[in-house]
Amino acid sequence: MKRIEKRSKPEPGEPNSRPTATDAARRLVILKYVVGRALAAPPREIVKEWFDKWSSDARDEFTHFAEKQNKGFWQEFHDADWWQYFSLWEQQYASRTIVTMTHEEQVEASWRVEAVQVLMWALGLLSELPPYDEMADHDLLKSIPQENLLDLVASAKLRPKVEIERARDIAEFWHWRAVTQYLIESGEELEPDEKLKALGFHSYDEIVRFSASKGAEEGTIPPCIGDDFPARGKAYRDLTPEECSEVRSIAVQRHFTLNWLYGYAPGNRWDEIPTDT
Numbered sequence: 191m192k193r194i195e196k197r198s199k200p201e202p203g204e205p206n207s208r209p210t211a212t213d214a215a216r217r218l219v220i221l222k223y224v225v226g227r228a229l230a231a232p233p234r235e236i237v238k239e240w241f242d243k244w245s246s247d248a249r250d251e252f253t254h255f256a257e258k259q260n261k262g263f264w265q266e267f268h269d270a271d272w273w274q275y276f277s278l279w280e281q282q283y284a285s286r287t288i289v290t291m292t293h294e295e296q297v298e299a300s301w302r303v304e305a306v307q308v309l310m311w312a313l314g315l316l317s318e319l320p321p322y323d324e325m326a327d328h329d330l331l332k333s334i335p336q337e338n339l340l341d342l343v344a345s346a347k348l349r350p351k352v353e354i355e356r357a358r359d360i361a362e363f364w365h366w367r368a369v370t371q372y373l374i375e376s377g378e379e380l381e382p383d384e385k386l387k388a389l390g391f392h393s394y395d396e397i398v399r400f401s402a403s404k405g406a407e408e409g410t411i412p413p414c415i416g417d418d419f420p421a422r423g424k425a426y427r428d429l430t431p432e433e434c435s436e437v438r439s440i441a442v443q444r445h446f447t448l449n450w451l452y453g454y455a456p457g458n459r460w461d462e463i464p465t466d467t
Contacts, residue, residue: 215346304443
């Protein structure tokens, strides 16, 4: 990491106020390194294999190397007084080495590349977000400048609120579809109230078909496939479990980030962003 300079600590924002462009750019820089660290770390099963076959001395030597490497990786954030901008989860994650990082932490940090993509779009570094069935490319990290990061933060500008609001609504819609699919697959039956019955809805599938058609008509989602959200070239309901998991994770991460940008997190605290649908 290069050219991070110390700055005075800002006054805390008002609860539920929207993050500024500076906040968003700073968060983008932090997430670049959070994601990058997860991608660079060996898979947990590989580390276990190494430790199982190494001698005690070899394990101790590698553990010491990992601790030293980890300290150096994050040291400039400490020196520049940026540690205050890390969320509590990120601070805990940054304390892990390539030896002590858990599988869950590595996966969660890796998925934050979707948040990186949304922030790049919100800051005008990407012209548009890809479809909701397309995972973010990890090569995005390479397009975030390595140097003059202070200039990136100082010159940051967010897209108009109306664009962020529109993107947030779309993300929530896709997240809602993921939640509804989970309810359907788990055998949950809709218990319609009188209002839903009057509208002719007696099952989740009927609500999905109506909502998808309406969403496509309004341009919120692309044209339907089989009266459903289009995903991976087929109706959402026909996704395999693996595909469904991936598409759901994309929606969750984007919804999470756009809710933060829209000001839904208490005090703009990254770890506390609600993603209700």
